[in-house]
Amino acid sequence: MRRVTELIAERASEHGRLAIDTEFVSERRYQAQLCLVQVAVPDADGPEGVRTEVLDPLDATVVLDPAPLARVLADPAVAVIMHAGRQDVAILRRTWDTDITNLFDTQVAAGFLGFGNQEGYESLVRNALGIKLKGGEGFTRWDKRPLTEKQISYAADDARLLLTLGAELESRLAEEGRLEWAREESLLVQASRDERSPERAYERLPKLARLDAGQRAAAWRLCEWRERLAREADRPPSYIVPDQALVELARRRPRDRAALESIRGLPQQTLHRRGAEVIEEIKASRDDTPPPAAPPAPRRDPTEAPLVSLAQAVVRHRSMESGVAPELIATQSELSALVGAVRRGTDRSSVRALDGWRRELVGDELRELIEGRRAVSVDADGGLRVAPA
Known part of the structure; x- marks a missing residue:
């Protein structure tokens, strides 16, 4: 199999292009399991x-x-074609220990060409290439072996057409002068990761701002404990x-089994197998230094609502003109952040609408x-007109 990956890597380096797709299973797992990788490269000796x-x-x-392909994925001289590649990028980065440095995402590209912002692969292939995919195998047990011929054929078709689709969309974007826009937006997908950590889990807890110092200490310790168990069991936290329930545990900090059973x-x-552990973790948190309180959410000025609506109208107007979703x-x-800034x-560096394309x-x-x-005014034809005041 090393010879196969080496040959693919050689063709990708030679032609500067590689299409790649993955099949994975994430249900009931700590992290998604990579089950299949489909690749396509230009090759004069291959079909079409x-x-x-x-x-x-x-x-x-x-x-x-995977080492030869991992090197190609990290090579900025090789364009890597994916569709809706956030999860693909994250899984390959983690399992193959590689970066992707020159991603072209066809779903992102479609948003700049009037196809919509979340265009599905089958729909995009049909509308852009005039080809109807067989479909029907996308949501199957990719982790079960042996794979069926239908599954393998479906996976291979995805990669083969992805290479053609990428070339077609790049050509259209170049004609519209938006190719660099799509490449810029693909950088966000290219940076995707799926590593889990107690810190991220804690920051995403609901109603965190309502917890006092002791409750925050309990929530932090419970996040660490939960993450460790989930990783060991290969189950979602x-x-x-x-x-x-974790926030409610931190809020009430039960001291015994009876109090624990009242947590909705x-x-x-977990109650039956880990109840004593939960109580012990909460008890230990009383000696912990609590994490700092979350900063208060920025307050919205109600007088800014009309300005946000006006900005939305201008965005939709330019969207209709340009075909960009x-x-x-x-x-x-x-837009609310833009209006407020x-x-x-205040600092505008994090306002995406004021940066790049x-x-x-x-x-x-x-x-x-x-x-x-x-x-902003309405012109004689009933359209929106934006002009110097």
């Missing part, structure tokens, strides 16, 4: 000039050496204790609108 391989990391009869949402298997340009919360003169498309216009230097 493409070589496609389906690599099976779970096949006990074959030793898969929520299988041990759901977030809502605590799984029965409005959700890709700016969400309502992002401009009005109050968004700034070029509409960001500067929005800033000037909020500053009162641009005005």
